Amino acid sequence: MTDATGYDDGFLESAVPLPLPLGDSPTRELLYPRFTVVLDTVRRLAAVTAVNIDGASLLDLPRTGEWRLDDRAPASEQTGPAVYAANDLDRGHLVRRRDPGWGTEAEARAATEATFFYTNAAPQAGAFNQSKELWLGLEDHVLTYADATDQRISVFTAPVLAPDDPPYRGVGIPRRFFKAAAWVPPGGRLQSAGFVLDQSELIDPREDGALGVAPLGAYRTFQVPVAEIEALAGVDLGPLVDADVLGGTPVRAEAWRLLRAPEDIVLG
Incomplete structure (x- = not known):
């Protein structure tokens, strides 16, 4: 992939290193x-x-691209199409399709199409509600608020890989x-600001090893101290912990700030 520049830790005026897992699980870095x-x-x-977003030069391109495995990693290391077949699971983009789509039209198209590698997907319940819509638009809310130099932000997203995630077709489905x-x-x-999307109410592991989506469940989106996300996900978020607009005050999970609308987000 000749244009695979990857995340740039000097993209903002303050350097933000690529976050890395704190544990000893083997990883592969793909640009x-x-x-x-x-x-x-x-x-x-x-x-x-990790993605760099230049909001001042984002392009609104038609959706193009097909989900595919990345041949730079063995198929056995990727959650591919078999996990998403004949069920209510969606291939949820981690880096949103639109986020790297800035610059020239050719650059933007190549970047948006690269978001369709399975390495950039994670299983999400197919149900859709207001909280999930809010989650999908968080980057836009931050860009609108920040008024940063050239409208630049960097965003870090992933599933929380908990050891007790329910197994399904050889993959632990993140809650x-x-x-x-x-x-x-x-x-x-x-x-910085940190958020958690919880789909626990929607994931319904079955005794026979199948997986269902609970019809009465719901997505819930929370604003959470970055320090708690670091501990929850086991990922080193570096300077983002001290830069948190919430001040890094630890809170109990049951006291996380539930977001119901963009107006509930605290960004300053």
């Missing part, structure tokens, strides 16, 4: 146009993804996902 996937080769899902966003306002310091 794509403007984003990087750190693949947990045992769990066969991303331990973290939660995390997202952390970083930006530097004009003349200001690095700021």
